[in-house]
Amino acid sequence: MAKHNELGKKGEQLAVDFLLKNGYDIIERNYRFDKAEVDIMAKQKDILAIIEVKTRSTTDFGNPQDFVKPKQIQRLVKAVDHYVNENSLDVEVRFDIIAIVKEKEGFNIEHLENAFYHF
Numbered sequence: 001m002a003k004h005n006e007l008g009k010k011g012e013q014l015a016v017d018f019l020l021k022n023g024y025d026i027i028e029r030n031y032r033f034d035k036a037e038v039d040i041m042a043k044q045k046d047i048l049a050i051i052e053v054k055t056r057s058t059t060d061f062g063n064p065q066d067f068v069k070p071k072q073i074q075r076l077v078k079a080v081d082h083y084v085n086e087n088s089l090d091v092e093v094r095f096d097i098i099a100i101v102k103e104k105e106g107f108n109i110e111h112l113e114n115a116f117y118h119f
Contacts, residue, residue: 011055036075055100064099
């Protein structure tokens with residue numbers, strides 16, 4: 001497996017651990033619909049948090065969250081809309097980003113709630 005793929009998988013697991021520690025229940029991981037892949041769907045109370053995980057080994061080229069592009073957001077919204085309707089869910093949906101940067105002694109994890117509204 002390529003190093004960037006390994007880092008991405010490690011980042012997703014760190015994000016899951018972070019969410020569990022903060023009171024979220026993990027509903028789905030790597031949910032696919034059409035051309036979209038939702039990294040993590042997690043529930044906290046009656047909010048369905050859609051989590052896009054971005055992991056980078058450095059911020060030399062920008063922060064991880066800067067790499068979520070409008071087309072990707074459109075695909076995620078479409079996939080989540082399908083998931084919510086398919087499962088007849090009555091929940092508030094929130095789109096978050098968990099930005100992870102590898103540091104010398106571990107990882108820096110930042111949880112950006114309602115992240116898509118910041119674009």
